[in-house]
Every structure is written in C-alpha cells, then in structure tokens.
Amino acid sequence: MPAVCRKATTDDIETLYELIKGYAEKGIMLPRSREMLVDQLEWFIVAELEGDIVGCGSLCRLGQDLVEIRSLGISDGHKGQGIGSKMVDYLIEEARQLDIPKVMALTYEVNFFQKNGFEVVQKEIFPEKVWKDCIHCKKLHCCDEIAVLKMLG
Ligand SMILES: CC(C)(COP(=O)(O)OP(=O)(O)OC[C@H]1O[C@@H](n2cnc3c(N)ncnc32)[C@H](O)[C@@H]1OP(=O)(O)O)[C@@H](O)C(=O)NCCC(=O)NCCS
Numbered sequence: 001m002p003a004v005c006r007k008a009t010t011d012d013i014e015t016l017y018e019l020i021k022g023y024a025e026k027g028i029m030l031p032r033s034r035e036m037l038v039d040q041l042e043w044f045i046v047a048e049l050e051g052d053i054v055g056c057g058s059l060c061r062l063g064q065d066l067v068e069i070r071s072l073g074i075s076d077g078h079k080g081q082g083i084g085s086k087m088v089d090y091l092i093e094e095a096r097q098l099d100i101p102k103v104m105a106l107t108y109e110v111n112f113f114q115k116n117g118f119e120v121v122q123k124e125i126f127p128e129k130v131w132k133d134c135i136h137c138k139k140l141h142c143c144d145e146i147a148v149l150k151m152l153g
Contacts, residue, residue, distance in 0.1 A: 001050055003083045005090040008044035013037050015053045016044060023073045028108060032071060045090055047074070047083050054078040057087045059094060062128040067095050069105040088116045092152065101152050104129070106145040113148040123147035
C-alpha cells in the first residue's frame with residue numbers, strides 16, 4: 001500500500017509533536033509546542049503508511065500571495081520513497097485551492113526542493129518572512145538556510 005497524505009486531526013497531535021521534536025533535536029526543524037499544534041492544526045498534514053504516521057508538513061500563510069512550507073519531515077526508514085514529494089504536492093494543491101500563487105521554504109534540502117520544481121532565490125525577496133520570523137531568530141545575520149520558491153501557474 002502506498003503512503004497516503006491527509007489533513008491532520010486532533011488524534012495526530014501527540015505523534016506530530018514527537019516527530020517534530022525529534023527533528024528539532026537534530027537542529028533541522030523548529031520545535032512546535034502542543035498548544036501551537038492545536039492552534040495551527042488546520043494547516044498540518046500527515047503521511048500515513050499502513051496505519052502509521054511516517055511524515056508531516058504544514059503551510060504557514062505569510063501574506064496575501066505567499067505561503068511557506070514548514071515542519072516537513074519523513075521518519076527514518078521511510079525517506080527516499082517519494083513520500084516527501086507526495087507531501088509537497090499535497091501542500092501545493094492546498095495553496096492552489098486557496099489561490100495563493102507563491103510557495104516558499106527555508107531549507108537545507110535544496111536538491112529535494114529543486115526536484116520538486118522549486119528554484120533557489122534570495123531570502124530578502126520575502127520581507128514578510130524576515131519581519132515575521134527571522135528577526136526573532138538568533139541566526140538572523142548568519143542564517144545558513146536556503147530560500148526556495150515555486151510560482152504556481
Ligand atoms: C527532505 C525530506 C522531506 C525528503 O523526503 P523524502 O521522502 O526522503 O524525499 P523523496 O523520496 O520524495 O525524494 C524526491 C527526490 O529528491 C531527492 N532527495 C531527497 N532528499 C534528498 C537529499 N537529502 N539530498 C539530495 N536529494 C534528495 C530524492 O533522491 C528524489 O530524487 P529522484 O526523484 O530523482 O529519485 C526528508 O529527507 C526529510 O524528512 N528530511 C529531514 C527533515 C528536513 O530537512 N526537512 C526539510 C525542512 S524544509
């Protein structure tokens with residue numbers, strides 16, 4: 001059975017919390033509190049494989065025409081099987097449904113996003129992101145994440 005992407009529900013909160021916590025401990029994702037997950041649940045999706053949650057991802061609206069892919073992660077043992085790409089496709093379809101033409105991410109996984117049709121851009125073209133999140137980040141002036149963008153046709 002292939003993995004299936006779907007919207008997260010309240011039953012997924014604990015699993016989401018643990019999955020994201022694991023990535024945050026490795027420094028590849030920002031941690032998310034349970035409260036934040038409850039508040040933002042409508043923006044989260046999960047990938048389910050034979051009854052197990054093996055991946056998660058979310059959208060965050062940064063402006064009228066811009067949305068960010070966040071908290072995208074696939075569990076160890078399930079990477080490299082196309083599940084991450086399936087989640088990106090699902091999130092892009094959600095952005096399309098909302099009529100949001102620009103989807104961006106800040107990432108270390110540039111090759112993965114390029115394979116999914118994103119291009120590398122300067123993060124300064126997203127003042128919405130810089131003023132909303134980056135100014136609160138201790139890496140503001142030494143950020144090593146790469147900005148990627150996909151324009152939806
Ligand atoms: C990045 C991540 C989401 C990719 O998910 P995945 O399910 O392993 O990716 P896919 O199997 O869909 O890969 C799609 C393509 O990208 C390539 N790819 C995936 N990860 C890659 C990597 N780290 N380096 C180079 N290429 C990569 C795959 O080889 C594949 O190429 P192909 O189509 O030519 O075979 C996953 O590796 C992950 O959870 N990483 C840790 C968390 C993280 O860094 N998330 C990004 C936060 S923005």
